[in-house]
Amino acid sequence: MAEKKEKVLSVQDLVIDFKTDNGILKAVRGVSFDLYQGETLCIVGESGSGKSVTSKAIMGILANNAIIAGGSIIYRGENLLEVSEDEFYKIRGHRIGMIFQDPLSSLNPIVKIGKQITEAMLINSDKLKTMYNDLISDDLIRYKNTLAKMNIAITNEKKKLEAFISETEAKENRSKEQKSQDKALIRKKQQEFREFEKKTRDKYMDEAKGYKAILTETEKRAKKEVAAYKEKVTGEFKEKERELKQKIAAASDKEEKDRLDQELLREKEDFTNKLRITKAEAKRRALKIMHEVGIPEPEKRYNQYPFEFSGGMRQRIVIAIALTASPEILICDEPTTALDVTIQAQILELINKIKAERNLSCIFITHDLGVVANMADRVAVMYAGKIVEYGLLDEVFYDPRHPYTWALLASIPDVDSKEKLESIPGTPPDMIYPPVGDAFAQRNKYAMNIDFREQPPFFKISDTHSAATWLLHPNAPKVEMPKIVSERIKNSLEEKKR
Numbered sequence: 001m002a003e004k005k006e007k008v009l010s011v012q013d014l015v016i017d018f019k020t021d022n023g024i025l026k027a028v029r030g031v032s033f034d035l036y037q038g039e040t041l042c043i044v045g046e047s048g049s050g051k052s053v054t055s056k057a058i059m060g061i062l063a064n065n066a067i068i069a070g071g072s073i074i075y076r077g078e079n080l081l082e083v084s085e086d087e088f089y090k091i092r093g094h095r096i097g098m099i100f101q102d103p104l105s106s107l108n109p110i111v112k113i114g115k116q117i118t119e120a121m122l123i124n125s126d127k128l129k130t131m132y133n134d135l136i137s138d139d140l141i142r143y144k145n146t147l148a149k150m151n152i153a154i155t156n157e158k159k160k161l162e163a164f165i166s167e168t169e170a171k172e173n174r175s176k177e178q179k180s181q182d183k184a185l186i187r188k189k190q191q192e193f194r195e196f197e198k199k200t201r202d203k204y205m206d207e208a209k210g211y212k213a214i215l216t217e218t219e220k221r222a223k224k225e226v227a228a229y230k231e232k233v234t235g236e237f238k239e240k241e242r243e244l245k246q247k248i249a250a251a252s253d254k255e256e257k258d259r260l261d262q263e264l265l266r267e268k269e270d271f272t273n274k275l276r277i278t279k280a281e282a283k284r285r286a287l288k289i290m291h292e293v294g295i296p297e298p299e300k301r302y303n304q305y306p307f308e309f310s311g312g313m314r315q316r317i318v319i320a321i322a323l324t325a326s327p328e329i330l331i332c333d334e335p336t337t338a339l340d341v342t343i344q345a346q347i348l349e350l351i352n353k354i355k356a357e358r359n360l361s362c363i364f365i366t367h368d369l370g371v372v373a374n375m376a377d378r379v380a381v382m383y384a385g386k387i388v389e390y391g392l393l394d395e396v397f398y399d400p401r402h403p404y405t406w407a408l409l410a411s412i413p414d415v416d417s418k419e420k421l422e423s424i425p426g427t428p429p430d431m432i433y434p435p436v437g438d439a440f441a442q443r444n445k446y447a448m449n450i451d452f453r454e455q456p457p458f459f460k461i462s463d464t465h466s467a468a469t470w471l472l473h474p475n476a477p478k479v480e481m482p483k484i485v486s487e488r489i490k491n492s493l494e495e496k497k498r
């Protein structure tokens with residue numbers, strides 16, 4: 001079954017807070033999910049539920065006031081929350097690509113789009129340098145990761161301390177006694193932090209020194225290896241060049257001479273391509289990718305500016321840029337929200353096509369459960385910083401269990417039946433003061449007393465399907481999903497059979 005598939009990314013118990021002027025905002029509150037090779041996981045939920053924050057954490061582009069308060073993001077055996085900036089640089093935009101809601105904000109308005117597409121390729125155009133970097137990369141990363149782990153551990157602990165202090169000092173109406181107690185507590189925590197810092201430094205610096213020594217050796221070896229490679233390809237070329245030049249000199253007729261001249265030119269080009277990617281080569285690749293993402297007349301479009309493109313075409317360019325690095329994971333954060341409905345469908349189709357052709361794994365983020373059916377293998381429904389229901393597409397669509405998922409299903413506009421939409425009443429909670437119990441309780445007409453007191457755990461419905469709602473507790477009263485939802489499910493199941 002699907003569970004045998006390889007996990008390419010695994011997010012476990014991710015907790016992300018933001019320091020704000022009004023207090024600590026709890027944006028992501030213990031999110032876990034797996035992304036499987038070649039699959040699309042849709043994360044769906046209303047605005048503000050923590051979808052973008054989750055994807056930014058994966059990309060390593062969280063805002064400065066973010067505090068990673070817990071959890072891990074495992075990619076190729078490594079926790080992305082503990083890797084150095086250098087390694088993240090390698091992963092971000094290379095192994096993992098991302099497309100945002102507004103294509104204009106990811107494009108530079110004053111640079112021709114051809115240049116924007118080739119830019120990333122040309123950054124790594126020096127092949128000798130790339131080769132050297134590849135040779136030392138494992139040792140370099142191990143060394144830098146050790147330092148990064150140390151710094152991240154210390155910074156995180158420091159942020160927690162600062163958050164504690166500002167939260168404590170922001171408390172209103174403290175008695176004098178309370179204040180002095182708080183002060184003592186803060187001092188104690190500061191002392192603890194200093195001890196933690198020292199212990200952490202000692203621990204990691206020892207390790208780092210060992211890795212640094214290994215790295216120095218590797219660097220020496222890599223330099224030699226690169227020099228040898230350069231000598232070899234140069235030697236080979238010179239040899240060919242000499243041969244060809246002799247032949248050209250000895251050529252009896254013009255036709256043969258022209259042919260040999262051409263051959264020499266090709267050899268020269270091959271030779272340069274072995275040392276670095278030329279602009280011509282980058283352009284050739286860019287045009288190919290532009291064609292792949294469905295941009296008509298790529299030759300002409302190559303020299304135009306972003307404003308000369310429609311919204312849909314711009315999003316195609318953003319996708320093209322993400323593809324230049326041949327990522328294995330593509331994160332799409334509401335990529336069609338800013339587009340017209342008809343264009344939306346085309347972009348969704350394009351993403352599906354690219355995903356299949358390149359065997360990509362996708363995380364597709366949307367607030368619109370309506371688009372999920374065409375995209376997802378698996379669905380995670382998010383509410384107030386948590387996943388509330390998680391399962392295979394059919395499980396979440398045809399056997400939804402969480403009242404929030406019901407509400408989302410009821411609010412999908414139905415084109416055929418002109419049914420009146422049941423928009424979800426109420427608003428999401430304030431995430432600086434999230435409710436103690438089930439965050440959806442206030443808006444949930446099926447809420448029970450316990451929903452206001454305690455957060456529900458995940459209840460398993462199948463090996464692949466679970467939902468966090470007290471309604472699934474064995475002692476809960478049996479409630480039926482709203483009629484509008486069950487009718488819709490019945491209709492779409494019938495349609496599916498046909």
Ligand SMILES: Nc1ncnc2c1ncn2[C@@H]1O[C@H](COP(=O)(O)OP(=O)(O)O)[C@@H](O)[C@H]1O
Binds near residue numbers: 020048052053
């Ligand atoms: N840099 C930030 N500082 C403070 N709060 C933030 C920051 N970024 C996001 N948030 C808050 O985190 C919560 C989740 O946001 P987000 O992930 O963007 O939601 P969405 O599900 O719409 O993508 C929201 O309450 C948002 O206001």
Ligand SMILES: [Mg+2]
Binds near residue numbers: 051052053333334
């Ligand atoms: Mg968002």
